[in-house]
Amino acid sequence: MVFPLALHLPARLTLYLSMITSRSSVSVRYAETDMMGVVYHGSYLPWLEVGRTALLKEHGMPYRELESDGFFLPVLEVGLRYLKPAKYDDTVVITTFLREKPTLRIRMDYELHRGDELLVTAFTMHAFIDRNGRPVRPPAAFVAAMDRLFA
Amino acid sequence: MVFPLALHLPARLTLYLSMITSRSSVSVRYAETDMMGVVYHGSYLPWLEVGRTALLKEHGMPYRELESDGFFLPVLEVGLRYLKPAKYDDTVVITTFLREKPTLRIRMDYELHRGDELLVTAFTMHAFIDRNGRPVRPPAAFVAAMDRLFA
Amino acid sequence: MVFPLALHLPARLTLYLSMITSRSSVSVRYAETDMMGVVYHGSYLPWLEVGRTALLKEHGMPYRELESDGFFLPVLEVGLRYLKPAKYDDTVVITTFLREKPTLRIRMDYELHRGDELLVTAFTMHAFIDRNGRPVRPPAAFVAAMDRLFA
């Protein structure tokens, strides 16, 4: 919820107060490394997915159910900045942010940490499509959940 | 085809004369290596798939068409022996063998080489299923192609 | 340990009494599925690795330390039988077995379950190599741990 106080705060902080977050963690697998001796840069993408899957599930919209209802949420855009490499057997904590109430487009932001160290920042952009790949409005349950979360 | 001569040869050689083979090659990607500095052992599985996709296509049964006709060919069993590691940027040649005429089960064998060096031997076992995952008989076109190939 | 009773039991059961096991679980990622709608057959290999990493760690031989001591444990051979497909968002439990005391070769066996359903059985075979890829004897700490575990 947005605290009344927030009305007097700068826009960004207001969003902070009302944003939705979720925390997950993964243990780095050998398969996810490459010959540079650290995690392959492409291996972070499935971890972002782990993050947003958790966020959706925690807020009552398991992605598995969205798909079985005929709604798919492909990635339209992705961006990652690699600050420090994760290594084999590290525990990487993924914090996923839904900073703004989704409209037709849904943006998720991510921060990946090992302990106190920030390793990667990232974002993904999504929109709903139907079984035939055509853009559709978000399902009613999703809209209702977002109205509730960003009330 | 089986040469008449084959009748007098040991079983294995007979099979050799009538077996179907196909050759493909891949260039090793950085993504396919791991921190041991060589190709990750799991990265060879997509290469086996490159091999059998080529074999099916060359013999008039593109797998893409099999699926669009409602026939799927999942892997039921797989086995690999790793003799020498492939490395980044190597050219790996995949030879795929259909040694015996498929019945309900289809077995493919594979040899992976870098130049003259044998790196990996492998096999996969398959059977047709329908869209709902139920075992089905091979499509008529597949049976006809096999009858022709192993005549 | 081997119970005295085991002396009177068939070989296989004897091994059962003394074998080492470990249990891990993974949550199936979207990235691990393929267009057949289920888990890609190659995606199970990193899960086997999750299983044996846990087994080694639980018995005081974290693989990360083995490597930093200069000992590597590549996969020499792998075999999997796929009985039922895992699906997106399933929880898959990996049970890893060290059925026999390792000599120069180390064999691990695996069973993957979703609830009561057995999905996959598998094995991997390993041997120690040094930084230059040459076969070496297992490190002393590993031998000691095995002597203790299979006493």
Place this chain on the structure above:
Amino acid sequence: MVFPLALHLPARLTLYLSMITSRSSVSVRYAETDMMGVVYHGSYLPWLEVGRTALLKEHGMPYRELESDGFFLPVLEVGLRYLKPAKYDDTVVITTFLREKPTLRIRMDYELHRGDELLVTAFTMHAFIDRNGRPVRPPAAFVAAMDRLFA
């Protein structure tokens, strides 16, 4: 090289005349698809790597040699926009662009097509590091090649 004519053209076109490009292609593997029935969004990253590996090799700087000389070129940043999905067995053409002469940072741009259709646009940002992960100046041969290419 920059044609004299270019001096009278807008900045962007000037760059176009002097930029370095390379073309590669991949055949989509089953392993690269996901349960949405199309290519998994993370599977495009190894293809970008195929593109820049070809560009470096064609201009006399094979990445394999850079690494054996102790120079590594990790990805610092990546961004992709997905316009249309690639599908199993498609031939995807990767055009890689080096639009500006690299300084300490090297930016590559990419366009992925299936026939005439633009599927994905992307960029990656890189910088050289040494074996210990410390930033270093590009190797002399690389600088010389860039001086030649962007003369």
